[in-house]
Amino acid sequence: MTEARAKKLPYRSIPQMMQVNAEKYADRPAISFKKGGGYITLNYQQFYSRILMTARGLRKAGMQAGDRVAIFSENRAGWVIADMGIQAALGISVPVYATNTGVQAAYVINHSGSKIVFVSDRSQYEKLLAVRDQIPQVEMVFSFERFLGERNLPVHTLYQLSEISYPIQDKEKQQIEEQIASIDSTDLITVIYTSGTTGIPKGVMLTQHNMAINAWDGIQRAGEAQMTGTFLSFLPLSHVLERTAGYYAVLMGGGHIAFAEDVNKVVENILEVKPSAMISVPRLFEKIYSRIYENIHLLGPVKRQLFHSAIATGHKYIHAKYIRHQSIGLLGLKYKIYDRLVFRKIRSRFGGQLKFFICGGAPLDKTINEFMWIIGIPVFEGYGLTETSPAIALNSLHENRFGSVGKALGDTEFKLLEDGELLVKGSAVMRGYYQDQKATANAFVDGWFKTGDIAHIDEQGYVYIVDRKKEIIVTAGGKNIAPQPLENTLKLDKYISQAYIHGDTKPYLIAILTPNFERLIEFGHEKHINYLSVDDLVANEQVKQLFAERIALFNKNLASYQTIKKFILLPREFSTEGGELTPTMKLKRKEIYKTYKDKIEQLYQHNGEGQNSQPQSENGGKNEAN
Template identity: 60%
Template sequence: MNFLSYQSVPAILKDNSRKYAKRTAISYNKRGVFLSLTYEEFYERVLMLARGLKQAGVQRGDRVAIFSENRLGWAISDFGVQSAGAITVPIYATNTGKQAAYVINHCEAKVVFVSTQTQYEKLYAIRDQIPNVELVISYERFMGERSFPVYTQYQLSEVERPLTETETAMIEKQIDEIRQEDIITIIYTSGTTGVPKGVLLTQRNIMVNTTHGLKRVGSSTLPQTFLSFLPLSHVLERTGGYYMPLLTGNHIAFAENVQKVMENMMEIKPTNMVSVPRLFEKIYSRIYENVHQASSFKRNLFHRAVEVGREYVQKKYVTKEPLGLLELRYKFFDKLVFKKVRERFGGKIKYFVCGGAPLDKTINEFMWIIGLPVFNGYGLTETSPAITLSSFDIIRFDSVGKPLHETEVKLADDGELYVKGPQVMQQYYKNEEATRETIEDGWLKTGDIARIDEQGYVYIIDRKKELIVTAGGKNIAPQPLENELKLDKFISDAYVYGDGKPYLVALLTPNLERLIDLGRELGIHYIDIEELVTNEKVMAVYTRRMEAFNAALPPYKTIKRFAVLPREFTIDGGELTPTLKLKRKEIYNKYKDIIEELYIKAGNGVVRRPKADNERLETSVSASKMH
């Protein structure tokens, strides 16, 4: 399907509202029950909101902010804003009021949509800092402050008043006037390495990326259901998990929240999903947790099935060799083992698309083995987002695939990946200096270190700014080490540090279920998790596992010291971005005392197994330091 025959995303929705009038467009959860709108109904709500926005004075080119988590109101707002000729500016729902104020002021938004009273109160607390905001619109009804009034989207849309033919014609004329070169959105970068930058993306940027992305993964004539849980404020979900299904006439269902994704998969039974590696890490961990608790017969059966599956996917998808009897063996284990595993995730998944951060090779291969293929991709907010993508025909489990159609890539002398193509942004909003630094002779500098093999597969090594340069001058990419550490059954997350230091250290967060089981097996009596993670018997287990991890690495890459934290990294805790990537600077600042103490107390700095029962491990600081 080529979306470039249209001039805009709203124009495609307009067409789809007639072609797929009675087909389900969007499902959303309301008080524990999933409700839905057809394409016809959704488009009508979009037009009603566009009518309300025009009556409220929104003009062509105005910026309108959306401060909300994923929900029906977000989608209506986005298409309504565009249909009114304006520009959508998303703000992460997890942002503070101060962070939201920066975006609102920088893009000069006079209208802001909020999802709930909680988001409204964030704005109310900083209302003096956003003097240009004239209208706040909420998706839910509540009483606002008289000095800072709020109206509902339902009120603004005048949903009870049907659209007249004249109103419909007026709004559709506005839709028809949108051109491919018009700005569809301004998406602000996370700002973890500096002040957030507003990325200007055009209608064409988005339509090119969806067209070429769909061409790569293959279109389907059968209706598909996408489950959306990544924030729509992030371009990966916006393009791949939101515009993609709606532009193709398919069904998008909004998950209740990140914590209920697994549960919602069982309810919605999606065929496709866009995700970041964290979901697959959780799936991998959950499956092996269940295997760990199974009988020895079932454990052995599962491991045998995985062995056969590994050989099968390697020959079928990577080397493309004849399968012979291997295909029958795989089908046997698939029916006996893997099909039951897939049913726990809805049973209908055709493929996942993964981006946002590197996916570990072992986990990626495992997903293919159990029949849940993951198309690993790579991109940036500045590239709408996809630059490269895997598929059934283009797969290397440690690669992010090959460049999309019309996309060129090359490596700079230091290994940084440069990209040129129709999905690349116009510029940063009101930031000519940053634009000049990022785009040179038409090539966008990604900021990522990569390699490209002879067949054109791209491999991302790490962020250029995140490479660790040790005191000995060694350049080390932390993400591959962290991804490998997370494969350990006792580790949920990992952060590796060592910039300017003589060796590497790590902060580990425990897999709490496995940790508690371990405490029970070792007969440990403890008051809380803080006491458990610092217990000598527990630390001896982690030390042995770290020794095994280090054994396969060159000396300069080994983790000499580590601490186990009593809690996982979270968005609310400030350690993770809304797309579940590590916020490295924030983690260092938050746990600086622990990290520096790993160097101060290190002695010769070697992780080692204790030689005697009375010898205290120097691998972790005391729990009292872990606040």
């Protein structure tokens, strides 16, 4: 970190930031959580007191400086209280995805050497109980909810650990704040295990400096005034994007975090909380875009035409104002009229206060991004990895290019290898992989971190991610194809929800598709199709023909080697529970291939040449889900 940037960042650590802000923003709301039908709020001073109590309890429980402590929980107030308490007690937090199985959690706990584990509730505790013999080193479990544990794995509550009935005494506060003052910017803040899209998870070591400077740089790019509102938190805090941007940066900027009850109640919680900003992954915007267009096609012709005219005007407006930075004049007035008639009503469905989203984790389709800007809720698309804390590029209100992930953030530097792989240097880059010197060495070349992504950078410095280097498809004919842009285009079709494209070393491309079930059921009613279940509907010949026609439209403007020759239609969506998606909704390509290998290979038993005009489906409905 340069001396100039060190002066700009007034904190050596995240706990020190909280100590400063607890005084600076004492009465300002810090965190809110749902309980008993309503939201309970802790202000900055109350939140800080809870942090100190947790740190006190951990040191009394025997936790030593440098100990790793696991947090096995979905998003909630307990997560952030535990995380901050661990840091204030000089520990290192190790997040575990709430969707992980007991075996997966055991791997992270064992590899990190965690002796203490925080769990959210009984369901997570029971996962650990089921693998108790695999985690013999775990000495203590603390839960955010009260329940009785088993003798071989005792459990206590966070309240008991914190001794919530005994306020922090001045001497105790002084001792903990002396610990906080001793934290150096080079100390580890966390070990985050990658979500495992490419094999066994690796523990990414991030320092206090990595995450603090990344949060600070994000605030500068987004604008300090943007960070003082309410952020609704629903992405996993175990993922570095939500943790840095939706947690550390929000509290650093004096903002307020409201926790969604769970991912299935996000829409309901948005209307309750009326957030000003959110962090998300592309899947949410894909669903928003799809749902709005589903509703529009049900309107009468006059209202449909009004909507499409508003979108056309909005497209001109956002490009003139935010991309070309031109005078908008009458175009601005026209947009205001459409905003009052159309877009304001759409925004009201999101609480009416949303100013922006930050999006990362996977590429966001350009059309969907433009749509969000048009309706008045801009999405700032960024880019990063767990290994980079995460953001190393980000768009903003004043510097934005649709289709790009923005310009370099902070002191980040970029370089491209001959094959287009993006290399990075900067303050956000990790220390290395925990207990894995070989993987650490392989991740760097001449001091530059290898992102594994193929990219190009334009003359203005905007970065465009093409695809993952390992996911580039090389066909039997030697053609290099990036699957993600094609998959994103497929998902824009009103009948398609998710798409996976396969074809590495093969003579042609095939796709696995999951339908937009609402639209598909509607189609079934229109065509008077008799079916007993979704499996029957997906297996229907008229439905197969429908998707063959949709794929033919998709193929129309593509080079022959990019076209989909055959496809599989599934009667369910990809999911984290099914093993096809990571907790941040990225495709786990190896798992998808492994699950559907037999069906995929059947599609290559006969040469696909000459089938461009009519893509073929060889699926059999019920079998596709197995």
